[in-house]
Amino acid sequence: MKDAKYDVLGIGNAIFDVLVRTDESFLAAHGMIKGGMALIDEARAASIYRDMGPAVEMSGGSAANTIVGIANLGARAAYVGKVKDDQIGRLYTHDIRAAGVAFETGPASDGPATGCSYILVTPDGERTMNTYLGAAQELMPGDIDDAQVAASAILYLEGYLWDPKNAKDAFVKASTIAHDAGRQVALTLSDSFCVDRYRGEFLDLMRNGTVDLVFANEAELHSLYQTADFDTALKQLRSDARLGVVTRSEKGCVVASKDRVTAVPAFPIDRMVDTTGAGDLFAAGFLFGLVRGAGHENAGRLGALAAAEIIQHIGARPQTSLKELAKDNGLPV
């Protein structure tokens, strides 16, 4: 196995976030399921946006947030995702490159606009996402650069890639290349409703070895195994994945391999502002830990630290140096 050029390569839906603080009643009035990610078409996007308050805009996208976090921590990171060559697509491209991430996916020159997620943040800090995939639907297997995948120590894929029509082929193609090059493949289950849509396929990916490492939060884990019992679900996860990492909000996380289970506490916070990106940044810290050869406990702590930073401000991209934050807290960087 050759030395890696990139520590982590992420593939995901490139989505621009439009974030608004709102009351619970807005969610009810618009038939939204709190805490979920709902796919919406252009008409519903227009209708939701029309009713939303003044927003803050920021680049987002689950795997992209993770990859930006990894670069912010100091590792070599690359991203593949599809925007359109429009104003928002150019903001998006700037932001991810400015974060130090290699991003060379050609933008779509026609078709739908760059994807946007309309994110409602309620007073408890919970976020409810309404995503118009837009140009993200145009991600094709041809957007995968074989050499780049083969040169990346970890390939990180989001479950959300099952939503656009051709991205799953890109996903499987990239996974095959990565494994052929002796690399590891990680998957985040993304969202409990996403798991509900693709449960069988996600389980197949784990059981047939397409993915080695799986990230899930509790709701996604329960949805995957259709059980309300955490221990039962965790046991099945340990049987299906080489390594499983389950985030449990303020209860911290559990890192589960075949031979052991390590529980890591959450990182203390002053104030919960917005959970957008909490899971994404947890994955960033954890993967960074793996890349640096940290054990499961320290990788979990790095994940908890990065998640704690992101939930204390609006938006899913770090607003401070995670590397400095990790150093200040005695974690290996």
Next chain:
Amino acid sequence: MKDAKYDVLGIGNAIFDVLVRTDESFLAAHGMIKGGMALIDEARAASIYRDMGPAVEMSGGSAANTIVGIANLGARAAYVGKVKDDQIGRLYTHDIRAAGVAFETGPASDGPATGCSYILVTPDGERTMNTYLGAAQELMPGDIDDAQVAASAILYLEGYLWDPKNAKDAFVKASTIAHDAGRQVALTLSDSFCVDRYRGEFLDLMRNGTVDLVFANEAELHSLYQTADFDTALKQLRSDARLGVVTRSEKGCVVASKDRVTAVPAFPIDRMVDTTGAGDLFAAGFLFGLVRGAGHENAGRLGALAAAEIIQHIGARPQTSLKELAKDNGLPV
């Protein structure tokens, strides 16, 4: 004088803010004058943006920020400013309308893109702005709706309107209509470099009665009268303007009419994050106070409160209810 339909109508350059935290060295490396607003062309915008880190985007524009703050406090507010009918222009239009502001200026269908300001926020919280005016250059006297101006109790204008080529004609036209309808006209001096560009014209506006109320910060006041002595400058301001309000950062503000000078302290803050919009939101609180018939002291306190909210987060649009904040602090709303 008929009852007003709007409490305050603002006219200004409609600018979308692209905000980035950065080190002092970035300013030096790019020849920027810290704390100022520099006008840049498209080439320089591209060059600055290329070197900037990952950003947060938010609607901005000085008078627009003020008008949004006034609406947020609960008054009836309207805005006139020019965007292009492009993606960023549509975000801008959404944000100001969603804030409860009447905004009916027709967007430009061709010509330059919606204006953007590339704003560097240094660790001390100071902001340095680089503004590409874009479509804001297309604001014309024809964009002024005579009836709307006549129906607004206060007309609020920004000194920055002297930069685009036709906006000053719109400014003077609106001021004439307002005075003919028995309304008040307020001007913010905007920026000390802007004052330096148009000192004579700004003094004329004050001395010939085109404006009644003038907002300035200390740097702008010193620039206007080309003196380093605050008391000398304040004395001249009192002679030139019916009412002058000078903001002095952590020293609070001074409200100066012909017959008295009222000093009001700054509102205490936990943490200075970003000064972007501090003066704009001060003006919002102060004008709101005037509209509600508050005395100079309470109007100044409302200004200080709104400014304190805005400098404790990134961006120049309120992230919380100023009305609730004012109530919680025993101020009249």
